[in-house]
Amino acid sequence: MKKFLSKLGILFALILMVVGLSACAKSSSGSSKPDVLAEDKKSETITWGVKADTKLFGLMDVKTNRIQGFEIDLAKAMTKQILGPKGKARFIQVTSQTRMPLLRNGNIDAIMATMTITPQRAEQVDFSRSYFDAGQAILVKNGSKIKNVHDLNYSGAVVLGVVGSNSVQNIKKFAPKAKVLQLTDYSQAFTALRSGQGQALTTDNGILYGMSVENPNYSVVGGTFTKEPYGIAVDKGQKPFLNAINSALTEVEKSGQYNKLIYKWFGNVKGFNLKGAYRQ
Secondary structure (H helix, E strand, O other): OHHHHHHHHHHHHHHHHHHHHHHHHHHHHOOOOOOHHHHHHHHOEEEEEEOOEEOOOEEEEOOOOEEEOHHHHHHHHHHHHHHOOOOEEEEEEOOOOOHHHHHHOOOOOEEOOOOEOOHHHHOOEEEOOOOEEEOEEEEEEOOOOOOOHHHHOOOOOEEEEEOOOOHHHHHHHHOOOOEEEEEOOHHHHHHHHHOOOOOEEEEEHHHHHHHHHHOOOEEEEOOOOOOEEEOOEEEOOOHHHHHHHHHHHHHHHHOOHHHHHHHHHHOOOOOOOHHHHOOO
């Protein structure tokens, strides 16, 4: 009898061990991540990862110490659609390098930071449908001999870009002979262009238009040579939250609020196709 009880105790201990290991494995695999939408509804707050160095989209105002731009206003409007009139949008500054890790670590709920939807990124995050259809272009100093991306395809040409942006890979396809110099952010990249470290700066046209507005001696030339649809990124496994984001974007568009924001931020930008950016 004692031997039977002893064996039973050992068996029971083994069962507890297996259950414990299973729970640990579930936790470490990430399958037990909290429901972001449910958590945000409780707190009445959505935390957005946004740019703070990109004029027109997200730029820190040194006077108010607040980030301002099209993406900021759009995030606020969508937050109200998702959480109701009491909903609050919280903003955390991200860069092209930090936005994905911050999302995966749970520091932010969603990324709205001039992030192009690509198959490679879609393996790591889930994207909403596009909220802004950009295209890659180049920025040069007025009077430059560089008129389009193909003019950069020569040995000795230096094109400036930003680490973590897919524009660096794209430029290698269109100007393979050019050298690409990558900087940490757009502010540093433009400073490098102004100091003559490169013949052109490349990224999405919307971002470059922002630079040209601040610096009239520089212009976007040659049109776009890629399609760069911007999407809102959420962590994998957050389907309810992703559905809520897509629904909110649709409502903001239908109400006419989206077009008002486009006009507010891009209406006076030279060369910007305002009508092409409007949505019904």
